[in-house]
Amino acid sequence: MKRAQPIETRQLLHSEPPIFEQGSPGRSGASLPPLDVPAVDPVAHFGALARAADPELAEVSEVEVTRHFTRLSRWNYAIDIGLYPLGSCTMKYNPKVNERVARWPGFAGLHPAQPPSSLQGALALMWSLERLLCEIGGFARATLQPAAGAHGELAGLMMIRAYHQDRGRHPTQVLIPDSAHGTNPASCTLNGFTTVPLKTGADGLLDLDALRAAANGETAALMITNPSTLGLFEERIAEIAEVVHRAGGLVYMDGANLNALLGKVRPGTTGVDVMHINLHKTFTTPHGGGGPGSGPVGVVAALEPFLPTPTIEKEGTSYRIEYARPKSVGRLRSFFGNFGMHVRAYTYIREMGGEGLTRATEMAVLNANYLRARLQGAFPLAYDRPSMHEVVFTDKRLKKETGVQTLDVAKRLMDYGYHPPTIYFPLPAVTGGAGALMIEPTETETPETLDAFADALLSIVEEAVENPQLVKDAPHQTAIGRLDETLAARKPRLRWTKQSST
Amino acid sequence: MRYLPHTEADVARMLKVIGAPAVEALFAHIPAAVRSQRPLDLGPALDEAALLDHLGEIAAQSRPAGAEGALSFLGAGLTPHHVPTAVDALLGRAEWYTSYTPYQPEISQGTLQAIFEFQTIVAELFGLGVANASMYDGASAAAEAILMAKRVTGRGHAVISAGLHPHYVATAETYLSGLTDSFQLAPLDDRTGRTTLSELGEVSCLVVQSPNYWGVVEDLPALAQAAHARGALLVVATTEPLAYGALESPGACGADIACGEGIGLATGPSLGGPGVGLFAARTEHTRKLPGRLIGETVDHQGRRGYVLTLATREQHIRREQATSNICTNQGLIALAFTIHLCLLGRRGWRELSALNLAKAEYAKRQLASLRGFSLRYTAPTFNEFALRVRGGDAARAVEKLAEHNLFAGVAENDTLLVSVTEKHRKGDIDRLVKELNEVLP
Numbered sequence: 001m002k003r004a005q006p007i008e009t010r011q012l013l014h015s016e017p018p019i020f021e022q023g024s025p026g027r028s029g030a031s032l033p034p035l036d037v038p039a040v041d042p043v044a045h046f047g048a049l050a051r052a053a054d055p056e057l058a059e060v061s062e063v064e065v066t067r068h069f070t071r072l073s074r075w076n077y078a079i080d081i082g083l084y085p086l087g088s089c090t091m092k093y094n095p096k097v098n099e100r101v102a103r104w105p106g107f108a109g110l111h112p113a114q115p116p117s118s119l120q121g122a123l124a125l126m127w128s129l130e131r132l133l134c135e136i137g138g139f140a141r142a143t144l145q146p147a148a149g150a151h152g153e154l155a156g157l158m159m160i161r162a163y164h165q166d167r168g169r170h171p172t173q174v175l176i177p178d179s180a181h182g183t184n185p186a187s188c189t190l191n192g193f194t195t196v197p198l199k200t201g202a203d204g205l206l207d208l209d210a211l212r213a214a215a216n217g218e219t220a221a222l223m224i225t226n227p228s229t230l231g232l233f234e235e236r237i238a239e240i241a242e243v244v245h246r247a248g249g250l251v252y253m254d255g256a257n258l259n260a261l262l263g264k265v266r267p268g269t270t271g272v273d274v275m276h277i278n279l280h281k282t283f284t285t286p287h288g289g290g291g292p293g294s295g296p297v298g299v300v301a302a303l304e305p306f307l308p309t310p311t312i313e314k315e316g317t318s319y320r321i322e323y324a325r326p327k328s329v330g331r332l333r334s335f336f337g338n339f340g341m342h343v344r345a346y347t348y349i350r351e352m353g354g355e356g357l358t359r360a361t362e363m364a365v366l367n368a369n370y371l372r373a374r375l376q377g378a379f380p381l382a383y384d385r386p387s388m389h390e391v392v393f394t395d396k397r398l399k400k401e402t403g404v405q406t407l408d409v410a411k412r413l414m415d416y417g418y419h420p421p422t423i424y425f426p427l428p429a430v431t432g433g434a435g436a437l438m439i440e441p442t443e444t445e446t447p448e449t450l451d452a453f454a455d456a457l458l459s460i461v462e463e464a465v466e467n468p469q470l471v472k473d474a475p476h477q478t479a480i481g482r483l484d485e486t487l488a489a490r491k492p493r494l495r496w497t498k499q500s501s502t
Numbered sequence: 503m504r505y506l507p508h509t510e511a512d513v514a515r516m517l518k519v520i521g522a523p524a525v526e527a528l529f530a531h532i533p534a535a536v537r538s539q540r541p542l543d544l545g546p547a548l549d550e551a552a553l554l555d556h557l558g559e560i561a562a563q564s565r566p567a568g569a570e571g572a573l574s575f576l577g578a579g580l581t582p583h584h585v586p587t588a589v590d591a592l593l594g595r596a597e598w599y600t601s602y603t604p605y606q607p608e609i610s611q612g613t614l615q616a617i618f619e620f621q622t623i624v625a626e627l628f629g630l631g632v633a634n635a636s637m638y639d640g641a642s643a644a645a646e647a648i649l650m651a652k653r654v655t656g657r658g659h660a661v662i663s664a665g666l667h668p669h670y671v672a673t674a675e676t677y678l679s680g681l682t683d684s685f686q687l688a689p690l691d692d693r694t695g696r697t698t699l700s701e702l703g704e705v706s707c708l709v710v711q712s713p714n715y716w717g718v719v720e721d722l723p724a725l726a727q728a729a730h731a732r733g734a735l736l737v738v739a740t741t742e743p744l745a746y747g748a749l750e751s752p753g754a755c756g757a758d759i760a761c762g763e764g765i766g767l768a769t770g771p772s773l774g775g776p777g778v779g780l781f782a783a784r785t786e787h788t789r790k791l792p793g794r795l796i797g798e799t800v801d802h803q804g805r806r807g808y809v810l811t812l813a814t815r816e817q818h819i820r821r822e823q824a825t826s827n828i829c830t831n832q833g834l835i836a837l838a839f840t841i842h843l844c845l846l847g848r849r850g851w852r853e854l855s856a857l858n859l860a861k862a863e864y865a866k867r868q869l870a871s872l873r874g875f876s877l878r879y880t881a882p883t884f885n886e887f888a889l890r891v892r893g894g895d896a897a898r899a900v901e902k903l904a905e906h907n908l909f910a911g912v913a914e915n916d917t918l919l920v921s922v923t924e925k926h927r928k929g930d931i932d933r934l935v936k937e938l939n940e941v942l943p
Contacts, residue, residue, distance in 0.1 A: 106561025335774025
């Protein structure tokens, strides 16, 4: 008998055709008010610009729409179903109270073009959230405008460029460790910077000598993730910052892993000049199947003049929207950012308080280290250093002994009822053809859940020894099997058409 | 702490397995010099009842234009529509909002198929072959369209219509600021309100919004011809996709890329975010698209399924050579948009569009007939229009009416921009006409 067994999946799960293959011509689920003013004929009004043919939308009732999207939803895994240990994604529980509050008319019903006098509550909330994030991150000011982490990177790099230009400097390069998220180099390109990759040292940390060799007058910034995507705290962060600053550059921190530092380290006091914060990771706003996120950016005082417009300012007891910022990098999107996410993050922070957030970080790190202890006998660590909120294993031993690889293990985990961890990332862990499992349990998981998950992984290792094909053919319990991604890319079908339905 | 399950016994047992004497020992490798010197000062932790009281107090300090008792004609880039109750009811299913990006297709078919349907709907609305899985918002989508036009044409200079929403123009300026690219503005005709073009030159694209910021419907076929004559792309942006229920689609008018904002049809205005950036293009440009794409495929048994595809354009594969840095998008709001469009269907879409046109035309005629007002532009409009206010100060009139929760429109100098939709009954419009007439000296 193994430690764990695949789950039973006997629930009714309807296969659900695209909505465009359902319904009947002329059917509609709309509930529209009557026309109480004279009708206007679009052809008479717009002439040749009037639409000739309706778009091919579905023709279904509200009941059909409800069933369709309810049935589809059941094909999704979700945090509310179980552990979702995607490394660096911080899939923690999303409190229900946040969802309730964000839907109140006093927040959701606000139009951005209302006079500021009628928006005082919203401006107060944004102003307060900025202060809370600055206290947590150790920064002077922050912008809430970026819509996601990568958008925050763009904003941060722009402020860095503006800072240098303000001093008559035009450095062209950004140094990026090879363990960085792909968004880091992509954001540099979008900003006109060239990227200089820094190889991770043998100890898994940023190599100071490599940094010293690379940093020079062309260095606009270093982009560093701390803890890194390997789950390791960059212990030499102060020296790193000193090297970069001495070369005239600034230090940008990717705050994707801030969940490991709440109450323990305030990045702005460690030599970091700019940092984005993913509200959808550390501060519990939901990921929504891929978004919306929110990527506020904190800066030290020297960068404050360059913050995007507008900012929210407090004067006495009232709040105003400040547009006149001559050195600002400008606007990154419409209106004020993903305000609904600001409401949720603010609600969460106020519920937790400083002690609660600190405890969250402690339990996140405890959970990751517990899984590490339970699993390191079966999966070698990518780097054997103290882990923070996540731990990265490799499949070196398993692959060598059984031929079973990371992808197979990930797919087999589904049969045991789990979403797999992040796989084949970060780059330093997958050199030489190894596969990597990057596991971040988060603080909201119980030790019982972690034990069951560890047992599942250990059972899969046993299966790989006894019957490797069973693991290589996984998943077996899901309603659909491994999908042909090559076909999808070779003959792209990116929208439904009548032809594709036959 | 209700989200943190660990009892002290749990912690003790886990530490034993780890081999650490205390939780604090797990942080011991962090140098003291970079450790926090004091506890976080974030105010006291609040229980749920106190939390709801506190947030309720904050919410009460605003007067929402979208609440009971208020009457709002605010648009200017965000036109709130009635979103059926079923949309948010379905969105509230945790399988949608507590899932991540669908990296593991076997257990993410719900999100994948829904976004595939979203891509289909956006492509249909815009009359183009392919749409992506969403952008942050309309403004960043327009900026990304300019960058994409450069990838297609190899040219770095763009022309942007002065009728593009000012936030979109500002965002484009920010996005281009680090690159060698530039743009110039094409002015609006002072009489018609439509974009006027002088010689275009060797540009990557012409970006126009239709209906434009002032509500004016642009002559897209003529603009497409002008752009294509110089080998440039036509990029059509819109802050009101519903207009294309009544108007010929951008694609049919010759647009190469269409983009826009879908928030008004998806969710509450929520101070402008989160919304959903729409992005579509001609099929031949598929591999130049920014952002995620969902494609149809089959599993090993031949069953239809969906996956993330053509990811070699994206940052997690291509890093510095990616078409964009976007990762997280606006998936959940894209889902809301999809559900609403499915509820409306072909007939509902056309009828909703016709309602908006008729109501706005009624309001336009009534207001333009007032002594103090005249139409700012002559070209046709859809559900938003600009009025010139006699005496010049539109803002003062708006502020005065806002005190009584009548949000009459968006004022700029002597111009008042009024948005009228299916949400407004004839009586609402008549009230606006009456109160605007009275507030003017």
